[in-house]
Amino acid sequence: MKMISLTCESCGGTMEVDPAKESIVCPYCGNKVLIQKTDYARMEYERLSARARVEEEAEKRKRRAQRQPKLILLGILLIFALIGVGSAVIQSGDELRSVFHPVEADPFENVTVRFLGDNGDGRAEVENRNQGDLRSISFTVSPDRKLYNGDSVTVKAGSVSGYRFVPEKKTFTVSGLIERVRSLSAVNDTDLEKIHDNTQRLIREEWDEILATGRVVSYTVEPYRTYFFVENDPDNYPWNHLYDAYEVTVQKTSGEEMTVYEACKYSEMQIGADGTLTVQYGDLQGYNMGYFYGFTPTSSFSGWLDAAEMEADLRSVRSDCTLVE
Numbered sequence: 001m002k003m004i005s006l007t008c009e010s011c012g013g014t015m016e017v018d019p020a021k022e023s024i025v026c027p028y029c030g031n032k033v034l035i036q037k038t039d040y041a042r043m044e045y046e047r048l049s050a051r052a053r054v055e056e057e058a059e060k061r062k063r064r065a066q067r068q069p070k071l072i073l074l075g076i077l078l079i080f081a082l083i084g085v086g087s088a089v090i091q092s093g094d095e096l097r098s099v100f101h102p103v104e105a106d107p108f109e110n111v112t113v114r115f116l117g118d119n120g121d122g123r124a125e126v127e128n129r130n131q132g133d134l135r136s137i138s139f140t141v142s143p144d145r146k147l148y149n150g151d152s153v154t155v156k157a158g159s160v161s162g163y164r165f166v167p168e169k170k171t172f173t174v175s176g177l178i179e180r181v182r183s184l185s186a187v188n189d190t191d192l193e194k195i196h197d198n199t200q201r202l203i204r205e206e207w208d209e210i211l212a213t214g215r216v217v218s219y220t221v222e223p224y225r226t227y228f229f230v231e232n233d234p235d236n237y238p239w240n241h242l243y244d245a246y247e248v249t250v251q252k253t254s255g256e257e258m259t260v261y262e263a264c265k266y267s268e269m270q271i272g273a274d275g276t277l278t279v280q281y282g283d284l285q286g287y288n289m290g291y292f293y294g295f296t297p298t299s300s301f302s303g304w305l306d307a308a309e310m311e312a313d314l315r316s317v318r319s320d321c322t323l324v325e
Contacts, residue, residue, distance in 0.1 A: 006024070006033070008028065008029065008031055008033070009033070010031035011026060011029040011031065013029065015033070022034065104164050104165075105134060105163050105165060106165070106166060106167070107130070107134065108157070108167070108170050110131075111126060111127065111128055111129065113125070113127075113155055115149075115174050117178065118177060118180050119148055119179045120146065120148050121147075122145075122146075122149075122177040123145055123147065124141040124147065124153055124155070124174075126139040126155060133160055133161075133162065133163065137160055138158040139155055139156065140158070141155050142154050142156070149176070149177045149179075149273050150175075152172070153172055153174060154170070154171050156168060177273065178270045178272065181240055181270060181271065182240065184242070184325055186271065187269070191277040195242070195279070196244060198264070198281065199244040199246060199264040202283070203248060203264075206262075206302075207221075207248065207250070207301065214253060216250055216251065217251045217252065217253055220248070220249045222246060222247045222249070223246055223247075224245040224246050224247040226245065227243040227245065227311065227325075228241075228242050228243075228323070228324045228325045229243075229314075229323055230321055230324050232322055239268060240269050242265070242266040242267070243263040243266075244263060245263040246263070247260075247261055248260045248261070248262055248301075259305070260303045261306070262301065262302065263284065263285045263310065264281060264284050264285065265281065266279050266280065266281040267279070284301075284303070285314075
């Protein structure tokens with residue numbers, strides 16, 4: 001309720017009347033006036049009170065009228081917003097539902113992790129054979145380089161809209177990396193003996209053919225040494241080359257005795273995760289000596305008459321390598 005204004009009978013000043021009080025004091029002359037709620041004073045009081053209520057109600061209507069356009073505009077905007085959301089639900093209901101109710105899936109169900117490269121410098125390769133949306137999963141591997149057989153790596157699946165992955169990551173054990181031979185000490189005695197046996201077989205097959213021509217009476221084969229080279233290029237795999245050399249003593253039909261040196265080349269020696277040695281080997285190395293020493297092209301040997309010359313030739317042809325042993 002608003003305050004009521006009255007005129008002081010003593011000085012003519014305006015006094016604000018609080019309807020809850022029994023009397024008022026003029027702020028100008030101090031005249032005290034007792035509020036009478038009878039007769040004229042009462043009627044004046046009621047009149048003024050009624051007018052104050054009317055003015056207050058009019059003020060309220062005015063404020064409501066000012067707010068009404070804003071409320072109408074907000075209502076219109078809300079209606080358009082609801083229409084837009086409804087349209088989105090109709091057009092892409094599955095997408096919206098997937099945000100609040102993602103599908104649970106195992107991202108590793110159709111995934112294979114393979115390990116490639118050298119032991120100590122291996123890497124992981126993830127093959128994703130999932131179908132549909134899961135085909136787009138991106139995987140990260142940690143650690144992702146310089147891997148050794150027996151290491152553990154963690155593969156984590158990236159997120160895909162509408163799915164919740166269980167599990168999100170998985171641990172794998174590194175296996176199958178190649179152990180490239182950098183020293184013959186890495187090759188066990190059994191495998192090294194197989195290499196020697198193969199070299200001797202090739203040498204004996206060659207000299208048995210010559211022996212059959214009658215140009216040689218006999219020959220003996222003795223181990224000489226091995227030359228093991230490793231390539232120097234640090235940006236590539238350390239390919240290796242082994243020359244298994246033998247000394248062959250030949251008794252010719254003429255009675256002359258000669259000594260020759262022959263070697264068989266082996267390369268790409270590597271040991272798999274299961275411990276199996278694999279190796280590439282070619283023919284016997286060296287020059288065809290038959291023409292220069294009385295042998296025909298069909299009954300000749302490949303080799304050297306001098307061991308130092310053999311080593312010099314091997315070092316020359318393997319100039320990109322270091323002779324390890």
